[in-house]
Amino acid sequence: MSTGSPLRIGVFVFDGAEELDVVGPYDVLSSWALHSPLRPEVLTFSSDGQGVRCAKGLCLVPDTSAHEVGPLHVLVYPGGQGTRALAADTHHLAWVREVRAATPLVASVCTGALVLAAAGLLAGRPATTHWAAFDELVALDPSVLPDDEARFVDDGDVVTSAGVSAGIDMALHLVARLEGVEAARAVRRGIQYDPEPPV
């Protein structure tokens, strides 16, 4: 699947991934990819390359499989109910550690942080997750330094975000970090992200 782009971004999808955890960052990053001189490439992939049924029932067909996705610069790991099974799957956690070792930047959304914690990636590090999942996070790795106020936590090579919609803010931050603030502002304007929650 490689096109030789140095900025290959893989969004991992799985059964029970929360739809907006996947698509918030995907839309931000792929909107950026359309216009950036860095020519980022944004791909979705599942473990086996087959389609997945997300947490609320939406069915996605990914671009490729974990085996075929190739080297990534950024791994985006969404949250959702499906993370509980993955955080208990030793085979999957070994794969997460393997990808992490080869990937400069790993970014979780929401309860994706639970899988990173279970794989040992957050040991002794500051991190965030969905507001209702901090007990689970610390149970998986008591050395994690939970930050329940941040919208996202950038700890260098690992970035974690708060729940669901926070993935949009985190992805805009990734664009600012990978290219610059002006690029991120252009994406924000493109997706008209001037939120006004009505309730």
Added chain:
Amino acid sequence: MSTGSPLRIGVFVFDGAEELDVVGPYDVLSSWALHSPLRPEVLTFSSDGQGVRCAKGLCLVPDTSAHEVGPLHVLVYPGGQGTRALAADTHHLAWVREVRAATPLVASVCTGALVLAAAGLLAGRPATTHWAAFDELVALDPSVLPDDEARFVDDGDVVTSAGVSAGIDMALHLVARLEGVEAARAVRRGIQYDPEPPV
């Protein structure tokens, strides 16, 4: 596909639909459906029931087809580059008018409003769309009353939203309208929608 729910909500998907236009409202409305005593049912459907390739490349497999989706209480019509072809497709516009006549509430996201305008659904009515698409909107129907400041415009049986991410705000408004403000606040808390755009 009907389960007898009086609150059947159909999210129309099509080639070139903007991913976040689809999934923002879908996640809000299906998060609501999980907990609401009104038992809303949220379905995705495409014209022919086949999978679609969204504007940035994400492939979705909908629940059903336009023929099979059955009576809806709410139609959500996303935007995206694919709306330009649909707004010029007389067969599709006839279907939009037919669905509209049988559906109490039609809600567009972003450039979904272009298709509603082309079908004549916005004649003489206030409406919004993506900030870059107002000229197109008025060209399609000069009688539309464009509102370029609102995050969404609720004109009773037709609701339109501004660009892409505005669909999240609009969907929260729909929850508030269909059940109540507390239900919408619970969804907002569930998806941790306390946006803090970092740029």
